Amino acid sequence: MKTTLLKDLKALLLPIIVYCVFLAISFERFSNLNGIYTIFLQSIIPTMTAYAVAFGYMCGIFDFTIGSRIIISGLIGGIMSSWFGLPGLIIGCLVASLVLSAVTGILNWVCRIPSLILTMALTMIYEIVGKNIAGKFSFISIDYQHAVLGASPYIVYVLIFATIIFYFLFSFTKFSYHMRAVGSDEAVAKNTGIKTQFVKFMSFVIGGIFIAIAAILTISQSGSMGAQTGLGSATLIFKPLMGIMIAIVLQPLCNITFGILISQLTLNTIFIGLIAAGLPDTFQNISLGFFLLVVMIISNNVGGSKNLLTKLHAPFVTRAETAAAGSQTKGE
Incomplete structure (x- = not known):
């Protein structure tokens, strides 16, 4: 227990070091404790999205539809909230997310084509569906009374609840081991008796739970959900995907559950720090990409360096x- 805690603290040094760098660059803006709490709060939704991405990613699936499914779930949840309040928002997001996840998983099972191609095509379709649901204004708003889950401290409670669920599913279930076996070598996993297509289908469905949570928090935090077209929804998965890659690097130090949260804290610190430094959006994206390259180069060359x-x-x-x-x- 003591060794595990020590390793977790070592992994936590990553966002602390990054924060200290920006503290030295802009002391006035980063020395405020409220700023630290803001960084933490703004890392919660990308963490939920990363939890959703992680199931498919570990199973060898690259899923472009996650952003569009978050949007459709949020739109339907927003409509349901106008009729049934907060319960309508939660149930609407959850049901819509699970239905879309099941449809995506079934199509992946039946079509037997690379997930990248299938999910990219489905993303275009889902975006059109989302635009039709949103109506002529292309967005749906919710009453502030129904948006409590997007504000502190309730959003923190949701994070704790979702983290516990993800940790249990990813660390203690037989499905998790089957999923990682399929992602490691599908042919070998199939020869050992694992139903690989069913495992992939379930990775979509279980990931849909966290898509629903991300949709609830997104529409609750902003007060509205807007439709996207032209693969605009795909941008929602880039930062979570980067966070998963960094979390995999941190796996020798901590469980991937906490690694994803730590990596999102790090990425969000960089993003906010670059904004505080007054750098344009293009340079922010370049810096985030460069940071990811550095982390991956170091991690993949540790053995060679030794x-x-x-x-x-x-x-x-x-x-x-x-x-x-x-x-x-x-x-x-």
Whole structure:
């Protein structure tokens, strides 16, 4: 237990180091404790989206539809909230998300084509569906009384609840082990008796739970949900996907559940820090991409770096051992 806690604290150093860098650059803006809490709150929705992406990603599926499913779920939840209040918002988002997830999973099962191609085509279709649901104004608003889950402290309670669910599903269920086996080598997993297509289908459905949570928080936090077209909804998955990649790098230090949250805190700190520094949007995207490249390069070359250091250090060790042996001979 003590070792696990120590590793988690080591992983937590990543966002702390990034924060300290921006604290040195802009001390007045980053020395405020409210700013730290704001960064934390703004990391919650990307974390929920990353939890949704993680199931398909670990199963070897690249799902473009997640953003469009969040939008449709939020739109239907918003409509339901006008009739049934907060329960309508929650039930509407959950039912819409699970139905869309099941449809996407069934099509992936039946069509047997690469998930990238299928989900990109479905994203275009889902965006048109979302635009028709949103109506001529292309967005749906909800009453502020029904948007309590998007504000503090309720949004933190939702985060804790969702994190516990994800941790349990990802760490202690047989489905999780089957999912990772399919993602590692589908042919081998199939030969061992795992129903690979069913596992992929369930990865869509279970991920749909977290899509619903992300939709509820998104429409509650902003007070409205707008439709997207032209694959605009796909942008919602880029930062969560980056967070998953960083979380995989952090896996030797902490469980991926906490790794995703830590990585989203890090990315959000960078994003807010660049805004505070007055840099344009294009440079912010370049910086985030560069940060991801640095993390991935370091993680994928740790073994090579160790071997290189060993080779460079070996001649000096040999010389030192030879000199020590010579000194001992002379002494004798």
